[in-house]
Amino acid sequence: IRAVVYTSEAAADIAASxxxxxxxxxxxxxxxxxxxxRDAGVxxxxxxxGARFVQYMEGPDDGLQVAYSRVLGASSHSG
Ligand SMILES: Cc1cc2nc3c(=O)[nH]c(=O)nc-3n(C[C@H](O)[C@H](O)[C@H](O)COP(=O)(O)O)c2cc1C
Incomplete structure (x- = not known):
């Protein structure tokens, strides 16, 4: 089991919702x-x-890597 935690800033349309x-x-x-x-075991x-995210994720190395790469690729937040 591996884990990652990050913070990011929500994109303007998310922050406004x-x-x-x-x-x-x-x-x-x-x-x-x-x-x-769920499918990745994460x-x-x-x-x-309302403005910033904090996410903690844990799971098997392979599943976590794919899930975290999806997080990094999402345009709904940055930083
Ligand atoms: C704050 C945030 C957390 C996310 N967390 C996960 C996650 O835990 N697992 C995952 O597979 N994708 C995660 N994603 C990616 C989303 O499920 C989705 O694929 C992505 O937001 C869609 O792309 P877009 O933000 O460019 O519209 C996250 C995205 C954001 C913005």
């Missing part, structure tokens, strides 16, 4: 991420304060 808004962009990201993580926690 309401927290927990059903059907919103943030919900779609979380659903997509949770589905992928778990963790995602925190959002």
């Amino acid at each position: 309401r927290l927990g808004q059903t059907g919103g962009r943030l919900c779609a990201i979380v659903d997509d991420a949770a589905r992928f993580n 778990t963790g926690v995602l925190l959002f304060d």
Whole structure:
């Protein structure tokens, strides 16, 4: 089991959207991420304060690498 933790800044349209808004962009990201993580054996926690993310992820090396590369490639946040 490996783990990674990072912080990032939400893109402007995410930051402007309401927290927990059903059907919103943030919900779609979380659903997509949770589905992928389940298949990859990855778990963790995602925190959002309306402007910044903190995510802790853990899982087997191969699954975590793919999940984290998806995080790095997402345009919904930066930094
Ligand atoms: C804050 C944040 C956390 C994410 N966490 C995960 C994750 O845990 N696992 C994963 O496979 N993808 C994760 N993603 C990627 C999303 O599931 C999705 O593929 C991506 O946001 C879609 O691309 P876009 O942001 O460019 O629209 C994350 C994306 C963001 C913005």
